[in-house]
Amino acid sequence: MSGWDGFLHGLSVAAQPGVLIYCMFGVLLGTFVGVLPGIGAMATISLLLPITFYLSPEAALVMLAGVYYGSQYGGAVASILLRLPGTPQSAVTTLDGYPLAQKGRAGVALFTSMIASFSGSMIGIFVLIVLSGALAKAAVAFGAAEYAAMMILGLVAASTVGAKQPSKALAMVVLGLILGCVGTDVNSGVQRFTFGQTELMDGINLVALAMGLFGVAEVIANIRVAERTGVPPRIALRDLLPGKAELRRIPLPALRGGSLGSFFGALPGTGSTISSFLAYALERRLSRRPQEFGNGAIEGIAGPEAANNSAAISAFVPTLALGIPGDPIMALMLGALVIHGVQPGPLMLEARPDMFWGLIASFGIGNLLLLVLNLPLIGIWVSMLRIPFRLLYPAILIFVCLGVYSVRGSSFDMFAVALIGIIGYALSLARFSPALLLLGFVLGPLIETNLRRALLIGRGDPMVFLERPLAAVFIIAAAGLIAMSVVQVIRRRSASAGGQTP
C-alpha cells in the first residue's frame, strides 16, 4: 500500500462513527486543557490512559493523539490573552501575542494562531505520510545495534539540545532508565529491585508514574500560581477577522514554520517546543521589520504556532515507523499502544495497517474539526480562562486516584502515585525535568534488550556499534552532542567567572 492509498484507507477507518466521536472528544478536551494553564497534555493523556482500556485500540489512540495536538491549539489562547503559556510549546507565542492583545487586537492574534496551527498540522501530516511509510520499509533492515544506538541518540538529543544544564537533564534520563529496570528481568527472570513487593514484579506502573509526575505534581505546583491569573478580555467572532494587510503576513511564515517544525519534530529528541523557538528566531531574522518583533508582529505568532503543531504531528514519524518515541508525550503514546497490544515499529505498517493509517488520517480529520469548531467556539474557550483552578484540581486528584486504581485494582498504586507526586514536585522545584525521567523509563527496557542482543550477536565486542555504518552514525552523533554541550558549559562558565571577578 503506498502512502496515499494508505491515507485514503485510513480515512475510511477514522471516519467510522465509533472512532470519529472519540476524535472529536479528544480534540475538544485537548483544546480545553491547552487553554487552561496548570493542566497540560501530559497530565491529561496519563489521566485518560486507564479509561482507554474500555475502548477499541483505534478509538483510544485517536483520542489520545487528539488531546495532544488539540492542546497545541488551546495553548495559544492563554499565551495571547494573559501572557501565561497554556502549554510549554506556546511560550513563544506570548512574545508577540500578548502585545497584540494589549493593543486590542487579541482576536486577530487568536485567528493567526488558529490558521497557522492548522497549516502547520497539514504540513506535518504530509511529511508524516511521506516519511513514515518509507522509513518503516527501510527500518525492516534495522538490527538490534541500530535500534539501541538510535534510542541512545534520542535520549542524548532530548537532554542536551536546548538544555540549560545538560548534566541535570542527562541525570534524569539515567534515573528513568534505572526505574525502568525495576521488575522481572525479561532475559533471566530475576526480580530486580522489587524488594519482595509483588506489586513491583511487573515493574513500576507507567500510569502511576505518569499521573504522579504530571497530574499530582502539577496540581501541587499550580494551586497557588493559577489563582493569580488575570481577567481575559471578551472576544466576539467578528474581532477575529484580520485586515487585508494582516492577512497577507500569515501564509509565508506559517509555511516556513511548518516546514521547520516538521523537520525537527521528526528528529528524535528535538520536539515542538524547540521548533517554536527556532521558527521565531527565523522569522525575526528574515523580517524587514525586526523591530516589530516583541511588540506584536503577526509573523511572530504565525511562524512558531505553525512550527509547534507541525512538529507535534511529525513527532509520530519515529514513534510509529521505528517504535522509538522522540519526546515524553510520544513515550506515553507508545505506552498506550503497547497496552493495547500494538507493537509500534516497522512491522506495525504490515501487521496493523488499519491502526497505522487510521491514526494518521484521524490527524487530518481532527485538525479540520479543530479549525471549524474553534473559530466559532473561541468565546467559550476564552471564558474557560475565568474558571478558578481551585474548582478543578480536587476533581483531577480524584480522577488520578480512580484512574490508577482501575488499571489493576490495586490500592498500592494509589499510595505510589502520592509518593511519586511529591517526588515529581520536588524535582520540578529543583529544576530537574520529570518529562525526561519518563522518557528514560519508557525507553529503558527497549534499550537494554537491544543492547544485550546486539552484544550477543557481536560476540561481546562493543565495536559492533561502530562497525555497522548506520549504528556508527547514531553513536557518533550522540557523542558529538555530548561534546558540544560540554564545550558550551565550559565556555559559559569561564565567561561568567570572568564577569564576576573585578
Next chain:
Amino acid sequence: MKRDIPDLAGGVILAAIGLLVTVYSLTHYEIGSLRRMGPGFFPALLGGVLAVLGGMIALPALGRRGTSFHIAWKECLAVLAAILVFAAGFDRLGLVIATLASVLIATLATPDRRIGWRIALAIAVTILSVAVFSVGLKMTVPLWPGR
C-alpha cells in the same frame, strides 16, 4: 552566601542513588560478561553513570549562588492527605464518602477557606466521579460503607 541548594542536594542525592544501585546490583545480581550480560550489568552501569552525573551537578554548585525558591508546604500536605485518605478509605467507606472527604481535605490548600463552596464542590465532584467511573465505565467499586 546562599548556596545553590537544589543543585547541591539534588546532585548529592542522585550520586548516592547511583552508588547504591551499582553496589546493590553488583552484590545481588549476576553481572555476566559483555557477550552474555546478566541481570545486574545494565543497572550497575547506569548506577555508575548516575553517580558521575550527580557529582558533576553537585560540585560546581558548591561555589555558586542559588536563586531563592518557595516550597508549597501547605499544598503538598493537603494534596498528599487527600490522596492518602481516598486510597485508605474508599475500600471500607465507599466511593461516596471517600470522595467527599478527599475533596474537603484537598480544598484546604486554597486561600478561600469558606466552607460553602467547598461542600458544593465536594458534592459535585462526587456525583461526577460516581457517574464516570461507577455508572459510565462500570468499574467495580463499593459506593457505600459495608458492602
